[in-house]
Amino acid sequence: MKIEDYELLLKLNEVGTIRGTAKTILISQPAVTQRLKYIEDYFGEEIFIRTPKRLIPTPSGEIILNYAKKIIDVEKSLFNHLAMNQDEIQGTLSIACSSLISQRFLPVILGEYTEKFPKVTIDLVTGISEDIRRDHKNYHVCIIRGEKLKETKCIHLFADPLYIFDTEPFPNDRVKERPLISFNSDDSMHELVDQWLYHHQDHIKPLKMLTVDQIETCKQFMKQGIGMAVLPKSVSGSMMDEYPHLPLEVNGVPVTRDTWICFQEVARRLPQVDKFIDIMLAKTFLT
Incomplete structure (x- = not known):
């Protein structure tokens, strides 16, 4: 099993359909189906029940999905730990961003960031702020609209x-x-x-x-x-x-609608996160 196989399982569970997952990860639908069959054969268990509307995890599938998430979290933690000990900035930067900000401002900001730090892998999720609040612990940085995010360090970007x-x-x-x-x-x-x-x-x-x-x-x-x-x-x-x-x-x-950048203080110990926050705070959003 490769790390990509565990990522595929989580994406299938998130999207809910083989067709939608194939479209999201930009590979063919038959390739996703074939890979899922290999994974199910590997574990000797059916992971999803196929219904007309969406994939439903089986009891064994739920156990495997939880294991997949742990495997991916451990790998990310390892790479982030290694990145903290490198002179050159690398590792993964996970961002959850309001759809409006991701469309209006983030392309230019990420363009500047990736030009400076090409070895950093960007993991970006966009959506409405309410959804981001619910899953904020899964990301290094959250950029949200409306109220501040509780239990995090929040810095006001603009009104x-x-x-x-x-x-x-x-x-x-x-x-x-x-x-x-x-x-x-x-x-x-x-x-x-x-x-x-x-x-x-x-x-x-x-x-x-x-x-x-x-x-x-x-x-x-x-x-x-x-x-x-x-x-x-x-x-x-x-x-x-x-x-x-x-x-x-x-x-x-x-x-006005307030926009905030929110993060756990400990996340700034990761150089790739710290540099991204610096770029965001230096940005002028409205003139």
Whole structure:
């Protein structure tokens, strides 16, 4: 058994399908099926039950999956320990990052980082902040939006002001009634918008709520005149000059989304982690 075999088992369990796993790790579906059969033959046990919707671990499979996670954790720990004793920075850097930050800022940051430290392996997971909070102990560094992450060292990166955009003007003399488009985000984002709407119900009244999967889809729907959209300044760009908009404020205070970089203090003893945090803290995110 190779370490890649254990990684494949965990990925199959995470994704839930052979087809989805093959797409994620960029190899053919038959190759994944063949490798899984080899692993099951090796252990002499069926690891997953195949159902129409997803793979379900068998009782023996759950034991093997737990063992696989321990094997991978031990190997990562070994390489990180070795990296601490090397003059040249290497090892693995595991990052969990908010989808918005990973799309808007992280490519440039990781480009700079990998150019300086080409021997470091990047292990990146992106998603909404709520999911990252739940699994934060699995990563060296978490970059999240909203509230700070408890039980970690959190450093504030920037406050992202929110604006409401539309293709139609925001009148002062009557209530604006339009559909409101939102994108998949964590509850804290929706709570900020709901609170602002409550304080401005005499001026803005959403006729209905449309929810889409990603922020880019939300922007495009708004641009097509389907409805209003609340968007952070970090992804608004030229829209500020092209479309009617209002800043979200409550009692004269701007409504913002805070972005944090969070980590365990001990993680900074790893040179590859320490250097990444330094680059993040030196970055100017909003101008």
